[in-house]
Amino acid sequence: MSSVKEKIEKIKGIIADTALSCGKKPEDVLLIAVTKKKSMETVKEAVQCGAGNFGENYIQEATSKIDIIGKEKACWHFIGHLQTNKAGIAVKYFEYIHTVDSFKLAKEIDRQAKAIDKIQKILLQVNISKEKTKSGIDAEKIFELVRQIHTFENISIQGLMCMPPYFEEPERSRPFFRTLLKIRNDINTCQFLNVSLNHLSMGMSNDFKVAIEEGSTMVRIGTSLFGERS
Known part of the structure; x- marks a missing residue:
């Protein structure tokens, strides 16, 4: 058994145990293997070892990687900062875009998705800690953003x-x-047309158990699976 396979199975086991301990089904929490800066061989091995969802930060x-590995055995999530001029590439390649944080970006994603007859799944990134070094919309502005974009026909707002x-x-x-869980619940209570936020993408290698306990449905794990970035 490869070390990657052992680590994937270990993390899946922790996810399952944590989910069950707080009354959730293990399958309700998605493991996203974060493979930024990892080699093609590492990603291929992870696919073979049962990791079905991959997170990438750089277009x-x-x-x-996606050109070679394809989309049949892997679901690709964009989890890095996305420039508006790269939106078309992201729409073409990714099932989910986790980092939408402005009307301008959402509008461009919608436009690019319409051009290829696709409904693009997106999550809205909230700068929950108000750190200047991090992307994301301020929590106070998230409702207005949802109000502005919820009628766009070629995006599907999946969560936060x-x-x-x-x-x-x-x-x-x-x-x-x-706090993010509360924001998600408050948005759902508003009953915006075509908006039912089922996902919370939160939790990484050091804190994913706590994130699951607080409602996470997508955990983004890199270091615990593949080691520190070189």
């Missing part, structure tokens, strides 16, 4: 995404995850 790096500050102690991330 150029990702497209070269956040990246809290890094803490050595995972428990310190809990308030940020809890």
